[in-house]
Amino acid sequence: AQKITQTQPGMFVQEKEAVTLDCTYDTSDPSYGLFWYKQPSSGEMIFLIYQGSYDQQNATEGRYSLNFQKARKSANLVISASQLGDSAMYFCAMREGGSQGNLIFGKGTKLSVKP
């Protein structure tokens, strides 16, 4: 079974609008961390935001926020005020507490920002 599911292969958003990228996860480990990375066409993965399973509040980093719904096992990324430079692949990833530390990635969502 997929541990990280990103159901939107591609998304379009108008510049300056907000967009939500979906991510659901599957784990039986009570301790885990969720990450979002951005991958521009250049290939380098850029860390955006982190949410721990025990964090009481939803994570925010500038224009990025995470809508964490633990009971539903979802960790959606919200990008506010989209910019043309936000066009990229976005990956949701999880690290389980019982693991040695490797990240498990979803298949990604390709976001295209329209001017």
Place this chain on the structure above:
Amino acid sequence: KAGVTQTPRYLIKTRGQQVTLSCSPISGHRSVSWYQQTPGQGLQFLFEYFSETQRNKGNFPGRFSGRQFSNSRSEMNVSTLELGDSALYLCASSGQQGALRNEQYFGPGTRLTVT
């Protein structure tokens, strides 16, 4: 602080050959992880090294191997190349090993093409 560097950036090899990829982590980082990214399988974890010891290994055949040197630089080797090994190979470094919120910083990747 310089980021993670990977060499070479692009590589073309013939089926049956072997290849060695190199990764220099961020200064002070002792953990290096390797990932393979393909359109079909997405991002898959290969292995992680910490202080010259392999701490974690993904589900890849023995043709994939790696090592880490005392200066934390890491190399990854693939022997007897197959067409399916064509991929973007990403290296990531982090300052810790085993911590849940262990932010990994990725390099630009080495794009390997096997013909």
